[in-house]
Amino acid sequence: MNEISTIKLMWLTVNRECNFRCNWCYAAGSEYQAKDEMSLPFALDLLEIAKQLGIGKLFLIGGEPTLWPYLFDFNDAMISAKIKSTLVTNAYRFSSDRFWRKYIEHPNTHIGASFKAFNPKSLIENTKATAFADVTKGLQRVFEYQPNSIASFVYSRPYVSHFLDMMKYAVDCGAFGVSVNFCSPAIHKDRIDDKFLIDIDVLVKEIISTYEEAHAITGGRLVFVMKHPLCIWPKDFIQILKDRGQISTTCHLQHQSGGIIDTDGSLLICNSMFGFPVGRYGQDFKSAESLATFFGSKQMRNYFAQVRAYPSKKCIDCEVFEDCSGGCPLLWTVYSPDSVITGWSK
Numbered sequence: 001m002n003e004i005s006t007i008k009l010m011w012l013t014v015n016r017e018c019n020f021r022c023n024w025c026y027a028a029g030s031e032y033q034a035k036d037e038m039s040l041p042f043a044l045d046l047l048e049i050a051k052q053l054g055i056g057k058l059f060l061i062g063g064e065p066t067l068w069p070y071l072f073d074f075n076d077a078m079i080s081a082k083i084k085s086t087l088v089t090n091a092y093r094f095s096s097d098r099f100w101r102k103y104i105e106h107p108n109t110h111i112g113a114s115f116k117a118f119n120p121k122s123l124i125e126n127t128k129a130t131a132f133a134d135v136t137k138g139l140q141r142v143f144e145y146q147p148n149s150i151a152s153f154v155y156s157r158p159y160v161s162h163f164l165d166m167m168k169y170a171v172d173c174g175a176f177g178v179s180v181n182f183c184s185p186a187i188h189k190d191r192i193d194d195k196f197l198i199d200i201d202v203l204v205k206e207i208i209s210t211y212e213e214a215h216a217i218t219g220g221r222l223v224f225v226m227k228h229p230l231c232i233w234p235k236d237f238i239q240i241l242k243d244r245g246q247i248s249t250t251c252h253l254q255h256q257s258g259g260i261i262d263t264d265g266s267l268l269i270c271n272s273m274f275g276f277p278v279g280r281y282g283q284d285f286k287s288a289e290s291l292a293t294f295f296g297s298k299q300m301r302n303y304f305a306q307v308r309a310y311p312s313k314k315c316i317d318c319e320v321f322e323d324c325s326g327g328c329p330l331l332w333t334v335y336s337p338d339s340v341i342t343g344w345s346k
Helices: 026-030 040-053 071-080 097-105 120-127 132-145 163-172 200-217 235-243 288-295 298-308 329-333
Strands: 009-013 057-061 084-089 110-114 150-155 177-182 222-225 258-261 266-268
Touching: 009 040, 040 071, 040 288, 057 071, 071 084, 071 097, 110 132, 120 132, 150 163, 163 177, 163 200, 200 222
Parallel strands: 009 057, 009 258, 057 084, 084 110, 110 150, 150 177, 177 222
Antiparallel strands: 258 266
8 A cells, every 4th residue: 555755855866967077976877978967847847746745955966967058947946936956066167257157146045065176186086177276266156155055075985095185175165164975885787886985994094083183174064974884983983973963874765755856757766876766757656646655655665664674683782773774775785784783782
C-alpha cells in the first residue's frame, strides 16, 4: 500500500555542462555534454510541483548551473512563486562583469560557493582550468555580495597536506566560514570510483593535527559534513565539534526527505549514484500528488529501509548511531563495515 510522503528537499540538476573538470566529480560520467540540460518548460513544471508540495527552497546544481541558458528566467519564476533558491556554483563565471551585472538583476536567494584550489597550480591539477585570478575574482564577488556566506570544498586525496591552505584561501577570498565535505565514492554504471577517497587513518590524522589552527583561521566558523561513522574519530574531538556547533551528520538519503531531479527527469536519491535513477518524470510521477505518492510507495520505503539498515552489528548499541546512521552507505561499496566501524557502547 502506498503512503503519501513528505518531501522537504529538492535539487534540480539543470545542466551537465561545466567549465571545470574536477578529478573527483560525480558528474564525470555525464561527459559534461552542453546539450544535456533541463528545458525551461520542464523546470517550470518542477517549480509548480515543488510549490504544491510546500517545498520552500530549491537547490540548483550541475554541471555548472551558471552556464544554464535559462538561469535568469527560472530565477525570476522562483521569485514570483515565492520559492527560495540556492545556486551551487564554482563562481568562475561571476568574474565576467557583464554576467555578474545581469545575475544580480535576476539573483538566487543564496549562492553556495564551492572552491577547488588554493593557488594556480592546484587549480590546474584539480580542475584543468587555468584562470585562477578569474576564479578568485568570482569568489570574492560572491562573498562581498552575501557577507555571511561560507565557502565549501570536498576534502579528497588532492588536498592531503593542503587542508590549511584551503582554509586560508577561502578566508582570504572573504568567506565568512568554511564547510568541509568529505569525499565519498561515485557509482557509475560500469564501475565504482573511489580513487580520490582519503585513507581513513590519513584523514583522521590530518584533520586532528590541523583542527585547532583551522578553527583559529576561520574564527570558529568551520563545519565538518561527516560521511564516515563518527566512531572513526576520537570521542573528545567529536564532543568538541558538537559543543562548537561545527558538525553536520546524515543526509536526505538517510532521512528519506528529498531527492534530485536530473536533466532528463530521472529521480535520483544521491548525486553520487549518477546513472541509477529510482524513478522518472512522466512514468512514475508527473504532479505533486504523484511524486509524494511515489516517494511513499512500498518500493521506495523498502529502498530507504535498506539504506538505513545497520551497516554493522556494532552500530546496534552504539551511543552515536542516531547521529551518524553508521556513515554514508556508499562507503560500504568500498570498505567492509566491520573493518571500519568500532562503535561506542552506550
